[in-house]
Amino acid sequence: MKLLSLLALAFLCTFSQGLGARPNFLIIFTDDHGYGDVSAYHDSDVQTPNIDGLAKEGMLFTRMRANCTVCSPSRAALLTGVYPDRAGVPGVIRTQPENSWGYFNQKLPTLADELKKSGYHTAAIGKWHLGLESPNTPNERGFDLFHGFLGDMMDSYSTHLRHGNNYMRRNAEVVDPTGHATDLFSTWASDYLKERAGKKDQPFFLYLAYNAPHFPIEPPAEWLDKVKKRAPQLDEKRAMNVAFVEHLDDRIGQVLATLKETGLEENTVVVFSADNGGSLPHGQNNDPWRDGKQSHYDGALRVPFMVRWPGHIQAGSRSDYAGLNFDVFPTFLELAGATPRSGLDAVSLVPVLMGKDVVTERSLYFVRREGGAAYGGKSYEALIRGDWKLMQNDPFSPLELYNLKNDPQEKTNLRMKAPKIFNELSAELRQHIQRGGTVPWQQPE
Secondary structure, three states: OHHHHHHHHHHHHHHOOHHHHOOEEEEEEEOOOOHHHOOOOOOOOOOOHHHHHHHHOOEEEOOOEOOOOOHHHHHHHHHHOOOOOOOOOOEOOOOOHHHOOOOOOOOOOOHHHHHHHOOOEEEEEEEOOOOOOOOOOHHHHOOOEEEEEOOOOOOOOOOOEEOOEEOEEEOOEEOOOOOOHHHHHHHHHHHHHHHHHOOOOOOEEEEEEOOOOOOOOOOOHHHHHHHHHHOOOOOHHHHHHHHHHHHHHHHHHHHHHHHHHOOOHHHEEEEEEEOOOOOHHHOOOOOOOOOOOOOOOHHHHEOOEEEEOOOOOOOOEEEOOOOEHHHHHHHHHHHOOOOOOOOOOOOOOHHHHOOOOOOOOOOEEEEEEOOHHHHOOOEEEEEEEOOEEEEOOOOOOOOEEEEOOOOOOOOOOOOOOOHHHHHHHHHHHHHHHHHHOOOOOOOOO
């Protein structure tokens, strides 16, 4: 960590005006957004020029993964820098307690907590999904401002309700805004940036988490009409998805335009990614990877990831570094001139952003706990070490083993052909499970 801190300071001193010009931070985090539904990666029927622009003006990562196959665990990891079960969130936190499989660990400081210690103003706009009530509301977990949706998913992007309940808040105040949720979150983010532009003596961290393109797939009518005219060959389900993502991309463009217009762009690090891959039953696209949301195949894990910082990160650069979304945690702290605490599972991306070759020996661990007949309240796991991946997609199926270098689509299970590596990864996986088991994942009575 000391070496990374020195690298971060050198980076800042070389490319900015020292720690007096500490960067602002903006995370744009989308929901169930497949690798194949961002046109920066390959030819696609969806057009995402604003998201693609971040890659053209910064660094595109080709081998980053989400921390989980579903929403809450990925968000808990992103905001704490530790694996989801260590954050107390191995599964989805839901509005019904009997079907909720996580409780956000109050002992862990969040990224917002840590940046506040360094003098940052902090804001979370959009989807929270890490707790509906005290002590796990955004304002109690490090954010000076919260303007968004506390719950898991919206029954409709126009009514913003979930099971008939209103979870829209501005800090602790219940609000009932009018409009499509994607429009609302983008407007609120733009308003926040305009406010911070008048207070440039204090850097900020904005966590902008959209509900889109999570189902229900509800693009505005004019966006669907536009897609149907351009691509009449698409079936209705796919056209709906394309329009939904393109509307989202346009509103992300609105936020990025505000960043530029306010003069904040040059000194703001922007990270774009998603909590997990797309849902195949809902017509989303994770090409070229196998399967989708909920699965430990790479269709649920490989997500779009790009970082822009004008004048600091080389425009149009690419990295095949194999990391996880939560690596943002120590990265931001390094760039803010702070020292990340010990015990993080995340690794700083600062050397990667500097264009250095980075070799890391860590394995990548994944876990998800779920209820219902298919899962029974149990967890299932995956582990990636180098080219090898050990995994299962439910608690009752045997572990599978793949060589990702030779078989990136995960078609050939090598469990019986590579017993040595299977046993090694199995032993390591058990250690991760034991470590996660020290953290409660239900609310204490």
